[in-house]
Amino acid sequence: MGLSPKLLRHVLQQMLPALDYSKSPRRVGNKQTASAAEHSLQNPDTVLYDAWLASRAVPANKGGLLTPGAQRPLSRENVALAARIARRSSLGVLSLLWQLYPGRILALVSLDLLRGAFPVVRGYSQALIINEVQAVISSGNFTVCTRLCRLIATELLRAALESGFDAFATANEDVVQSSARFALEYRLMEQRVRMDVPTLADPHTRDLFQESDLFVRSFSGVANFGLFSPLDFLRILTLVSETLSHVFVLWTLTTDRTHLSLLAFSIISYIFPLLISCWRQYPEYADDCQDIKAARANAKQNKMRAMAQSDSYRSEIVLFGLGPWILENWARARKATLGLDQPRSLPVDTAFNIVTSSINATGLLMVLQNVPMLLAMQSSSATLGSFTLYRNSIQAIAFSVRQLAQLSRMAFQSIFLMGAFSAALQVRPRLQPSPEDKLAYPSSGKGMKIEARNISFTYPGSHEPAVRNVSFTLDAGETLAIVGYNGSGKSTLANILLRITGFDGGELRVNGADVRRLDADALHARTAAVFQGFARFDASVRQNVGVGHVADIGAPLAVQRALALGGADAVVAALPHGLKTRLDAAPGAGAGAPLPHFADAPRACQRGRPHGLSGGEWQRIAISRAFMRAQRPEVELLLLDEPTASLDAHAQNRVFETVEELARSETGERTKTVIFITHRLSTARRADKVAMMENGTITEFGTHEELLARGGSYASLYQASV
Template structure:
């Protein structure tokens, strides 16, 4: 799971959030522990006994046995305290207050039962004796009403405080999860254990949606155990203080029976109805927006372009804005109150329930058992029964939650496999004339495959030169392109960039130096502007930059005729976003939405390809870009359009004085185009069999010459 042999302890970054005001620097947050032992314990808990190498499905319940108890203790010891410190540090005072208030709320039911018993006893005294005083009864009733009002206020205040703490913690863990997803590269995500760990980590993050949401338990929900324990202790204390003698014991047994009976009836079909938690239209729109952006972060389809075009920070900031808006909407809806809600907070029904026992007075006129004692017994016993049941359920959920917490801690420490260790990392070696590439005995086999896709690849491409990669389908051309783009690693050999091993260059820094068109380029259900602008998100708001990229890519020939020009929403049905209804979901605040209510416009394959080429040209002219790599960029274009695109590529790769400033690599199946390149690599069965200029390869009269003659 941990891709480095000794994973370093990393600090969680704290995103800005209006509900997360802090009095100390973010760097002072305690770090989460290294994932090595936590990862081993988490993985061992999923192992199926006597079936070596097989594991439980992600999210499956762990059996409660001695081995898993030890694994849970290891995870708790190694990461629980650090994680709680981080979460506590978001709102120190509110978090402390939350724990205190929950313990206090746990004690409240016992006092409520005692108060009710006093009122009932006073009513009994009124009927059975002449010592009754109205003033005392009125005083007890007023006291009870005030106590209930205070309970309602306390519960409302505690709920509001708890919501603030939960929302801040939830935003924090969700932010970390999305940020980590965006950091991870394709080779890392190909590991099945990594994917399982991320899936259970996601379940842990979802547990912060509320108390016991999704049948899960978050660290802050552990406060329920304290509240339930305090409630149980208070009721037991009441029962022990009142139980004495045969009459009291009989009342206790009667109360026990009346408390257990509803549970038996409930087991046979008496279920409570669920509250309506539907979203308002605005909340639904906000929820859809943040979920779409989160899906983009989790997408495997768009992973390559997200990495190469550096879309991670943009997606993260856009999701963060949408998520904050969602949490704000939820909090606003919870602050709404009306008179019926206030009456519910006062729990008037509990008082009426106690008064319903008055008819039983005649049964106890000759007994030392008072009606108030009976009511107190019944309430306390019933509370003990339900509290024990809730406590056991909570403990079981907590046991499973420990392993999800372990998955989260381990997932946050996963390092992208393509990232070099800090001690080996080098800055990108700049070269004013483009990027020099040297491949030495490169080989690569896809995970799970027996046959190598690349075998002993060797070539040298000097800075400023152009290279055409040609060959039959399945010869490894696109795989070599992925290696050159550093979206996948190679198994053996070397790849030097300006004389430096590419494995020592941080991928994010390297990707800033390249622009590309993937063979399977991404299509987004968004506007033309956004589909093109994602090639360089820093210029996404620049109308001039996008118009120029569209012109360079040849897309101006049809964009101008679209219903709303570059604001026309495009239909990319069949990809990650099959529905056009929620297209604004992937557009952060500040994006154009003039065409949001119009039907998405469909494009042909050639038109989509021009959009993809335009996206690459968004950054192709940048001075820091040294390599342009195009994988079949004109496969759906006619010969005229194809020549225009390659003319543009040649122009962009030169300075105003005509000097080559960028290295160009392109894959093509049209050999008439390949002859434009300085060098041609002929690939067969995963290796380069011929390398040289067009004229040199024709003179060799080998595979390239035969393929060329067959194509003309």
């Protein structure tokens, strides 16, 4: 039984208010208080996020944080943090689980409670059989075994019923676990795809989503991969029920001094081996600094392995002779992950463990455990069945206690993962305005007017701004060429204008409205772009182009028109399966390096083999992707970052002619604003205005002729290029 889309939508709609258990952010005057959560995540539930972040603190390393998913130490501070997180997040998560399948959840709880009584019933039934066998042997009358046969038949029936019960309970649990995982995974995926670049660039946000993924993965059965989900708390309930059942049986059967002595000897014979094992010294958890060191070493060895195996690095590895360097770094990191970088010896505690292990292996303790059985055989009131029931119950209680301790430790860790999941659902994208500040996009129908006033931006971790005090005005329908030296901030400015990246200072207005008050998704729907580092999807041609306007991704005519506009129709015509050809997204996978061809492979397999493209062919695909959206009437801005870097002069001219056509309506009026970044200054003459960027700022702005007449940096660069 699956989770229907209608039910899923209802559950997810109910989940948001269930998890929105916080008030609006605290304000002082017109400014919000600068808590850690509001500064880094714009998270309305600051208490939940701050508690989660505080739990990751490394006591021995001031300012250090545990790696995502690392074990939290069991300390007084962390217990208080866990209680705080549980109070703020458990209600929302549990309400979601209950809304999935109320009937199945109720059945799951009831069945797990009943499961706790099964071991006791099993032990009692088997004890009766043992007592009856003892009675038959003692009497010497082997001809009358009616009661024994009845007990055996009852035990077989009980075992069959228990197996059927377990099968039904397991099937019900699988449905609940799978449905819960899908619902939570869907919600987390929905939240993740909403995030913008600045939000995901924050390391705390990445860690938050990584621990949220671990929480979702925990819904895969009891203690899967060491993870513990809220549904696994039922396992604790089962163990408690089982323990109480065994205690009740022991209490009711201990009716006289003989049984009391038998119980005491059974307990002592079981505890004695545990006392021996307690003398041994086991390694404790590695300290937090060791965890961080191991994580870094593991990341480094994975990076070196990827460099050695990836074809995208092969040319430079061969050219620069990086093989020995990669091998040396991988070996050092791999030794650290395996613990081979530390000297090893045989300390006293290890030797003691070996000795005690060998003593335990002699069977002496097994003999001691059978002492109560000898006493039972000498007693007239005690039976072998009683002894068996005593010993099995004591062992079951001890096992349950150990399991409870282990599961409690895992449950303690799962609270922090649950807190991460709940906090992640509250993260608001940094570029998304608050509902009370949001403005509708002011469409002009004539293109996008852009006004930049003293815009500055510094990348996280950098001391120097990538863009500083940029100011210009571009009227609706105009074309702007941004030129400059490498590293002058051109692409960064493009990302700011596209609202891919935010800015630290200044003001940016679009059609007269403050861009920070516009919905980022609405703004993106009015823009089309070709990025310098465009994406190469491991998918078909139709999908690679169709993602430019997802609504038409299944419309071959729209895709073919975009390919024709981008000049990629000839590229597709040469492919073996046209629009259905799957493209190889690996960098450097050109047509000259095809995958191995197997002549005897089925035709369907041959169709699935990815096809490599050259750099220029990929650029045509990227341009066609942008034109897929640019031909839409609602688009008001077309931005191209080095769109023709891999194309020849004729292809370049055709691209810019197409851009000019797309920027005009059928009547010839300008309906789109165009911005292009180029290092070919000959194309800058096409623009209405030119912006010369140096050291992160615009030093010259005007028409091509004006900048040439000025005789500044643009004129020098232009003369050098021609």
